[in-house]
Amino acid sequence: MINLKFKLNGEKVSVKTEAGVRLIDLLRNNFGLTGTKEGCGVGECGACTVLMNKKAVNSCLVLAGQLAGASIETIESLAEGEMLHPLQRNFLEHGAVQCGYCTPGMILSAYALLDENPSPDEEEIKEAIAGNLCRCTGYKQIMDSIKATADELNSKNK
Amino acid sequence: MNNIEITIPKTLQEALELISGGNEGIGIIAGGTDVVAGMRQGSNRFGGINQLVDVNHIKEMKGITGAGGIVTIGAAETFSGIISNKIIRKELPLLAKACGTIGSVQIRNRATIAGNFVNNAPCADTVPVLLAYDSTIEIKSLAGKRELPLAEFLKAPYRTQLNSDEIVTSIKVPLPKGDFKGDFYKLGRRRAVAISRITLALLIEIKESRINRLRIASGAVTPIGTRFNGIEKEFEGKTADEKTLKAIASRLGERVIEVTGLRWSSEYKLPVVQQICYQMLYSAVYGGGK
Amino acid sequence: MKKNFSVVGRPVIREDGFEKVTGSAKFADDLKIEGMLYTAMLRIPETHAKINSIDFSAIEGSQYLTAICTRNDIAGIKKIGVIKNDQPVFCGDKVVTPGDVIAMLAGESEEELHKLIGKIKVDYTPLPVLTDPLKALDENALLINEEAGTNLIVHHPLRKGDVEKGFAQSDFVIERKYTTQLIEHAYIEPESVTAIPMGVSRGIKIIGSIQNPFTTRRIVAAVLNMPLSKVRIEQSHLGGSFGGKDDTMCMLSARAAVAALKTGRPVKIRYTREDSILESYKRHPYIMNYKAGFSKNGKINAMKIDIIADGGAYVSMSPFVTWRTVVQATGPYLIENVHTDVRAVHTNNPYTGAMRGFGSPQPIFAQESLMDEIASMLNLSPVEIRRINGLKAGDKTATGQTLQNHDVNLLTVLETAVEKSDFTNKWKDNRENKKILFEPDFSNPVLKDNDFIRPEDSIKRGIGLSVSLRGCSLGGEGIDAAAAYLSLQSDGTIYLNCGLAENGQGLKTTFSIIAAEVLGTTAENIYYLELNTGITPDSGPTVASRSTLMGGGAVKNAAEIIKQRLIPLIKSEWKLGDEEEIEFAGNKVSASGKELTTFPGLCRLAYSRGICLAAIGWYKSPDVHWNEENGQGDAYFTYVYGCQVAEVRVNIVTGEIYVDRVTAVHDAGKIINKLGAEGQVYGGVTQGVGYGVFEEVTHENGLIRELNFDTYTIPTSKDIGEIIPVFVEGDDANGAWGAKSLGEPTLELASAAIANAVYNAVGTRLYNLPLNLEEVMLGKKLRPVNNKRGSLA
Structure with a gap:
């Protein structure tokens, strides 16, 4: 067992855990953050995507023992109460959600993209979410939502 | 897997001490995209491991620096780090391209360059490129350091020259001197997050309509990433016309048959690798x- | 037909959207209950084996083990199935396919349970394996299910006219063979279910990723030997299903329930992706022989079809899947003489069952490829051949059913798609600029001078189309009715529920829109209740693209029942004459254009007057008729029509196909939920492209090679170009304002359209799905010689 300290959704947290526990299990089991989903366990589907030091990573491939000092953000950190993040709102307005299982990871990949590249073109959007498999939507409405969010945020920042 | 021990050394010295005992149960982890997935799937490559040494926080193993015509890439540098590096994008475009075809953004944010080749999987996408660029790798142990060409390091499928008390610390890529043109090619079953079916790296320099220098390396069509020195020598000096280019490609076909069976x-x-x-x-x- | 809609057809935010984008939606594996146990399955790495003995002695008494569950723990039926009870909950003396489970361990730590599994000694004798469905009916074939006495699961014959006479009258007769592959549903959420024992008098509660709660209830009750009423099934948010969380979830629910009763504790089963792909059923591979006789003018006179479907080790849905095939195998064409035989057979392969499309994607690939080939022989365009033969109102289908009582929009969707995609011009241009595929000769593997192709010559464009008709809902499969519960509250908000399940497709939203439209309120005003078999009326399974049609009909009925109670109240309260028309719209109630009150105001009034504001709506399909002997009858009570045009680029050097654009034109009847309908098209087409181009589960001697998403590849965001949905809203007396089916039609057409586009590009006809690299270059599949992962060799 190790005593692990890291930053989770903006707050400093500490937890006693085995070092080999995967980040996804730590989030779901120790912190009750079940918005992070498991789809494959081998880093292929992206359902478990979280932000680690602002970058999108598969939380099924990060071990607790590797976390010390890291900053982790999950889907639960995006909305402020009932106030959705523009990405979340645009996902709803554009019909980008069907079963919703890939949605948290998808939104976080999009979030990381816009953080790094506020005006992505279509190819860049596709590349950013290529590691997030969705079986329901065919991706179109997801890409529309991301584009709309970029436009919205850019027009606000002008 | 849960009760595995993970140590995060801050210095290389610390890391080398940890692995110096020849303990079979110790493994190195960086991005974890191979190790964690492999352990979960019960791969026998990680069968006896009960301790992992995380090398992500060792300064000497991170970063990209250029000096004296050589770009040195820390072994634990991520693909995302490599792709976004200006020197690499400009001077080693094949490497930037190859790294960009690996996995997804999430994978590239974690997976490291040394992690791509230390297990010597035949489909490692950076290998043909690193071979074409004449890369050497630096290996350290408590006993000291050694440098060897990547081509020598890679012995056989899933086997390398790395001893259990050693760590690959960096990759040194000499900037190609001369007017090389070339490309990296990857064929998978889909356009993203694909296991390579065929990879090829090619650099060619033409002088006065002749092939001055030629470098060809393959992955996934040969048991391990392979540089084709014989073909390069054979065709250097030949007129760079279509006939010669076709002859090179045919010769590659012959060589792949010899190497791979x-x-x-x-x-x-x-046929496809020759066409490509x-x-x-x-x-x-x-x-x-x- | 109502003309002015205020909610229907407009973009409405998903009912469950907020929870899903914030991560607060609870999926099955998100459930955690104090004292809950986890499980691990005991399997053996064999496709077919006799189990001699199982020795648990090495793990008995382990601190990590709470219970070992075997078939001896089952009080009721020991074998289950959605149609036939032939799949053991826990195997006894035999395994017949690699997913089979012999026993299940329950305990507090999943990780420790998996270690214990490795210590159990199973003594078994491998048996010969039957993997070739074409050999399943041989006289000396080994029997997968010995009790059945045959490997034949089902045989559906269809006889119309005189096929031999039809061939004799034809100018040309051609025969072609087509094959399709085994594929995986690949819902992103793997299976998970929790069973909670509620005590002797209360039975058991089951919460999980369950597509068909009522089917699951029936099966769990039979396994536990409990009355239906004591088995309550609750559906979690479901992370995709596509037909795939039916049998498997019945099985897992039964196992969890057995363990929960045995231990007296809640038991959760959660599958890894590997468990899921190994054990869950898949889409049937088909081997299809088509023979067609036709005249010089393009008229098809006769078609003889022989189809073998690989059902794998269990019956599952094979009888119904292949029934849809026999009905639709000739496609949407008027053919006087048809002779079809569809058989599903047992093998030791992974078993196959329901998957989106349900017996249609396979014959559509065959029949639509065949139509193009016939057109090509006669120098007709793909559009002309379909105009000549396509079904029109009043025509008789292959089953002898006269198409009536709805707009038979086959040619309308065809013409719309042709126009929207500029099909004819592109098709001609591509054909004129056709390039020939580079065809390697393996006896001379080293290429010669003129084999080589320049980069600029290696990409070729093609365009192709396919059309279909699809019977809506269950048809002759069985009872077809659905119920909805609607309850108005005194403040004007509404509870809504239906016995059909939200699997991600968006039916909560669609149903809310329907109720809101009838009552003149907004969809946001509706609170959709969770599906729980304890309070929701049984509405049959959520399959066959029947939700909008059947459930929508029930919701509309419920809303109208209540409306009919409110109208007399309004008339007496405001002293209106009989002739005055009451309108419910915009959250207001008005008479002859004059506002009387708000919708909440009306609810308050009705409540204060003691009017019942809750109703169960019911929708039962019109009767259908089916003669099993000759495959004749009214198979479905109505049909939908679709046409998809695929535009592709083929790399003639590597065999890569990239789908640049799919124009998808569908007559699904009235479109209720605009965003949802478009989403169905985008998603269905993308699944269709995956099926057409690269998805495939392969196996060696029955053992699956692709057990996770690293090797089982489904389309990513980069694998398809543009998709253009177009809706032709045909009129239909059925359903809510004529709203019919869309989910499956969107998925069934792409593979044939792509194959036809490849032909247009390179002049090579491909007969075997998927159209992967090797298929395009070599016209066949290549298989690795061992089961190792990775790409070497």
Whole structure:
């Protein structure tokens, strides 16, 4: 067992855990953050995507023992109460959600993209979410939502 | 897997001490995209491991620096780090391209360059490129350091020259001197997050309509990433016309048969790798193409 | 037909959207209950084996083990199935396919349970394996299910006219063979279910990723030997299903329930992706022989079809899947003489069952490829051949059913798609600029001078189309009715529920829109209740693209029942004459254009007057008729029509196909939920492209090679170009304002359209799905000789 300290959704947290526990299990089991989903366990589907030091990573491939000092953000950190993040709102307005299982990871990949590249073109959007498999939507409405969010945020920042 | 021990050394010295005992149960972890997935799937490559040494926080193993015509890439540098590096994008474009084809953004944010080749999987996408760029790797242990060409390091499928008390610390890539043109090619079953079916790296320098220098390396069509020195020597000095380019590609086909033998997939891969080789040469020499 | 809609057809935010984008939606594996146990399955790495003995002695008494569950723990039926009870909950003396489970361990730590599994000694004798469905009916074939006495699961014959006479009258007769592959549903959420024992008098509660709660209830009750009423099934948010969380979830629910009763504790089963792909059923591979006789003018006179479907080790849905095939195998064409035989057979392969499309994607690939080939022989365009033969109103289908009582929009969707995609011009241009595929000769593997192709010559464009008709809902499969519960509250908000399940497709939203439209309120005003078999009326399974049609009909009925109670109240309260028309719209109630009150105001009034504001709506399909002997009858009570045009680029050097654009034109009847309908098209087409181009589960001697998403590849965001949905809203007396089916039609057409586009590009006709690299270059599949992962060789 190790005593692990890291930053989770903006707050400093500490937890006693085995070092080999995967980040996804730590989030779901120790912190009750079940918005992070498991789809494959081998880093292929992206359902478990979280932000680690602002970058999108598969939380099924990060071990607790590797976390010390890291900053982790999950889907639960995006909305402020009932106030959705523009990405979340645009996902709803554009019909980008069907079963919703890939949605948290998808939104976080999009979030990381816009953080790094506020005006992505279509190819860049596709590349950013290529590691997030969705079986329901065919991706179109997801890409529309991301584009709309970029436009919205850019027009606000002008 | 849960009760595995993970140590995060801050210095290389610390890391080397940890692995110096020849303990079979100790493994190195960086991005974890191979190790964690492999352990979960019960791969026998990680069978006896009960301790992992995380090398992500060792300064000497991170970063990209250029000096004296050589770019040194820390072994634990991520693909995302490599792709976004200006020197690499400008001077080693094949490497940037190869790294960009690996996995997804999430994978590239974690997976490291040394992690791509230390297990010597045949489909490692950076290998043909690093071979074409004449890369050498630096290996350290408590006993000291050694440097060797990547081509020598890679022995056989899933086997390398690395001893259990050693760590790959960096990759040194000499900047190609001269007017090289070339490309990296990857064929998978889909356009993203694909396991390579065929990879090829090609660099060619034309002087006065002749092939001055040629470098060809493959992955996934040969048991391990392979540089084709024989073909390069044979065709250096030859007129760079279509006939020669086709002859190079055909010769590659012959060599792949010699190295790989005929396998279940050869019926598809053999003709395709020759076509791809020809097309890459053609585009490099005549421009345009794709 | 109502003309002015205020909610229907407009973009409405998903009912469950907020929870899903914030991560607060609870999926099955998100459930955690104090004292809950986890499980691990005991399997053996064999396709077919006799189990001699199982020795648990090495793990008995382990601190990590709470219970070992075997078939001896089952009080009721020991074998289950959605149609036939032939799949053991826990195997006894035999395994017949690699997913089979012999026993299940329950305990507090999943990780420790998996270690214990490795210590159990199973003594078994491998048996010969039957993997070739074409050999399943041989006289000396080994029997997968010995009790059945045959490997034949089902045989559906269809006889119309005189096929031999039809061939004799034809100028040309051609025969072609087509094959399709085994594929995986690949819902992103793997299976998970929790069973909670509620005590002797209360039975058991089951919460999980369950597509068909009522089917699951029936099966769990039979396994536990409990009355239906004591088994309550609750559906979690479901992370995709596509037909795939039916049998498997019945099985897992039964196992969890057995363990929960045995231990007296809640038991959760959660599958890894590997468990899921190994054990869950898949889409049937088909081997299809088509023979067609036709005249010089393009008229098809006769078609003889022989189809073998690989059902794998269990019956599952094979009888119904292949029934849809026999009905639709000739496609949407008027053919006087048809002779079809569809058989599903047992093998030791992974078993196959329901998957989106349900017996249609396979014959559509065959029949639509065949139509193009016939057109090509006669120098007709793909559009002309379909105009000549396509079904029109009043025509008789292959089953002898006269198409009536709805707009038979086959040619309308065809013409719309042709126009929207500029099909004819592109098709001609591509054909004129056709390039020939580079065809390697493996006896001379080293290429010669003129084999080489320049980069600029290696990409070729093609365009192709396919059309279909699809019977809506269950048809002759069985009872077809659905119920909805609607309850108005005194403040004007509404509870809504239906016995059909939200699997991600968006039916909560669609149903809310329907109720809101009838009552003149907004969809946001509706609170959709969770599906729980304890309070929701049984509405049959959520399959066959029947939700909008059947459930929508029930919701509309419920809303109208209540409306009919409110109208007399309004008339007496405001002293209106009989002739005055009451309108419910915009959250207001008005008479002859004059506002009387708000919708909440009306609810308050009705409540204060003691009017019942809750109703169960019911929708039962019109009767259908089916003669099993000759495959004749009214198979479905109505049909939908679709046409998809695929535009592709083929790399003639590597065999890569990239789908640049799919124009998808569908007559699904009235479109209720605009965003949802478009989403169905985008998603269905993308699944269709994956099926057409690269998805495939392969196996060696029955053992699956692709057990996770690293090797089982489904389309990513980069694998398809543009998709253009177009809706032709045909009129239909059925359903809510004529709203019919869309989910499956969107998925069934792409593979044939792509194959036809490849032909247009390179002049090579491909007969075997998927159209992967090797298929395009070599016209066949290549298989690795061992089961190792990775790409070497």
